[in-house]
Amino acid sequence: MIDFSKARRMMVDGQIRPNDVTDLRIIGAMLDVPRERFVPPESVEISYLDLDISVSSIAGGGRRRMLKPMMLAKLIQAAEIQEHDAVLDIGCTTGYSTAILARLAHSVIALEEDGSLASRARQLLADMGEKNVSVVTGPLMAGWAPHSPYDVIVLEGATEVEPRTLFPQLKEGGRLVCVRSGTAAGKAMLYRRAGGEVSGWPIFDANAPVLPGFIAAPAFVF
DSSP states (O other), X not given: OOOHHHHHHXXXXXXXXXXXXXXXXXXXXXXXXXXXXXXXXXXXXXTTSSSOEEOTTTTXXXXXXXXXXXXXXXXXXXXXXXXXXXXXXXXXXXXXXXXXHHTTSSEEEEEEXXXXXXXXXXXXXXXXXXXXXXXXXXXXXGOOGGGOOEEEEEEEEEESSOOGGGGGGEEEEEEEEEXXXXXXXXXXXXXXXXXXXXXXXXXXXXXXXXXTTOOOOOOOOO
């Protein structure tokens, strides 16, 4: 039988710390949240490997994946989440990322457009006693305006387009982190609202599965 507590420690020591994640709150959350509970039964044994794990067997036929732990930790660290922050977690799948964020922020809205995944996330987070999270269902690209603006928006996957539809949901000083793909080399991006304008810049090389709704339209070729 797998010792999951030991597996979590090995994940942190082998994947998280060596990739410049130094925020002790994030490390503590990664050690605390049982990732194996958020993956499909057939993937429990690989819960703590350096992989984007498929949750397609739960999703309604979609090709969805949970971000690898290292990528998730680095994006969250770049967002500089504070204990008073309101966070929007876009593409939460089964809620693992939400459980991590809930330990760092004041409140988390977890957005998922797949009803099966949203139901699973809602149940798992309730079972864990998470009180400061709410799972909502809707198109990922639209964000979740009813509870905006947010201090932080986290995209749990890649986007091939600049996520401009989400910029109006950021507070002044708010941050959005994501992975931009569709180019030769993917980049993790940090966007920040300042003076009513949103600007972004690359922070490290990255690749991740593209989220539904964030695929670029095919270019017209003469």
